[in-house]
Amino acid sequence: SAPATGKTEKKKNIDYQQVYNDIAEMLDEDSDYDDGSYGPVLVRLAWHASGTYDKDTKTGGSNGATMRFAPESKHAANNGLAIARDLMEKIHAKYPEISYGDLWTLAGVCAVQELGGPTIPWRSGREDAFETSCTPDGRLPDAGKKEDHIRDIFYRMGFNDQEIVALAGAHALGRCHPDRSGFEGPWQEAPTVFSNEYFKAISTRKWVKKDLKNGGWQWVDKNNTDVMMLPAEIAMYNDKEFKKYFDLYAKDEDKFFKDFAAVFQKLLELGVPFKGDEKVYHFKRTTE
Ligand code: DDH
Incomplete structure (x- = not known):
């Protein structure tokens, strides 16, 4: 035994x-x-x-x-x-x-x-x-702040600029809720599909400021004001070092998927005390 x-x-x-x-x-x-x-x-x-x-x-x-x-x-x-x-x-x-x-x-x-x-x-x-x-x-990051705050927060976790932008691509999914964060709306029109649409949206659309009823503000797409960006995100996009990765992922979805994974x-896995002999799972999708 x-x-x-x-x-x-x-x-x-x-x-x-x-x-x-x-x-x-x-x-x-x-x-x-x-x-x-x-x-x-x-x-x-x-x-x-x-x-x-x-x-x-x-x-x-x-x-x-x-x-x-x-x-x-x-x-x-x-x-x-x-x-x-x-x-x-x-x-x-x-x-x-x-x-x-x-x-x-x-x-x-x-x-x-x-x-x-x-x-x-x-x-x-x-x-x-x-x-x-x-x-x-x-x-955790404060969406009302600027790119230097975002860097402080993610550098503390141990990420670099490329990784910070790749992670932000998760905003292809979901939406902001007025009763949760105080912001409102999805980042693009297909919030239940994981894609590089977030990067396409931020890099190709015309973003205008919109005041919110709660006293705050956010960016909205001039041509579809239901779609939004957080103050921190446009600040990141306007940062040269970050911008090159936003533009890269907007053009190359395969690269985004690889880097995001x-x-x-x-x-x-940050801070998880692995022993080193754990099995690595690659889960099968239910559609496979
Ligand atoms: Fe996020 N995020 N996030 N986010 N996030 C919100 C929603 C969702 C920031 C702020 C907000 C990541 C990075 C950042 C998701 C995933 C990830 C909301 C709206 C705010 C605000 C919450 C609400 O009202 O319900 C900021 C700022 C950053 C940043 O990088 C600077 C990252 C790294 C991820 C990730 O998963 C890797 C997802 C998904 C949502 C949608 C949630 C939902 O209920 O829908």
Whole structure:
């Protein structure tokens, strides 16, 4: 019989492809929700769980899933994500062995792939932490600020300029909600399809300022004012170093998909204490 090492004892027997399939099935179960898909809000949950990482103190990141607890769940940046966390409770009830960090990141991977994005390699290895590990407020980007704030935030996680722009391409998906962030609308007209349309939109359309009822403002497409950009995004686009990557991804969707797959995996794995022998999953799409 196998020696009773801690590692053998901790080995979990979870069929992660089946977890993926169950999440995939859930994505369009409510056609009245937003644009008909829970995919975008699940991608956002995976990102906000991971993007709290600080490379210097090695705190935050998806490992502990500390957004389950206040104060982190109450940080303004996380408004609306209770919807995504509640959905994942249903999956967790079926697979009680899975850690929340693994579940939330797997859901992000599933949503990107099911909505037409690239295959994102994924590994298990996150362990739930307690509320004492909650990260301080202010670690996620403030959409009302400029490119230097965005650089501070993402350099702290360990990303470079090219990676920051590739990650921003996730805004092909989803929309802003007045009752969550205070901004309003999708970034282009097909918010449930993962594509490089975000980059095409930002680089080819005429953006004009629009004042919002709550006292804030955003950019809108002059020819379709339902479509928007955040103040931080146009500030990024006007930065020379960032701009070259926006233009590159607008022209080359294959390059965007390749770079996004690498950087989204990196994001979801920030601060996760892998041992090095984890299986790397390439999940099959439900359409394959
Ligand atoms: Fe984002 N994002 N994000 N974002 N994000 C919002 C929605 C979504 C910023 C601000 C906002 C990333 C980067 C940035 C998604 C994924 C990712 C909203 C609107 C704001 C505001 C929230 C709401 O009202 O519901 C800013 C600023 C940045 C930045 O880079 C400077 C990244 C890196 C990702 C990622 O996933 C890799 C997704 C998806 C949504 C849509 C959510 C939804 O419910 O729909």
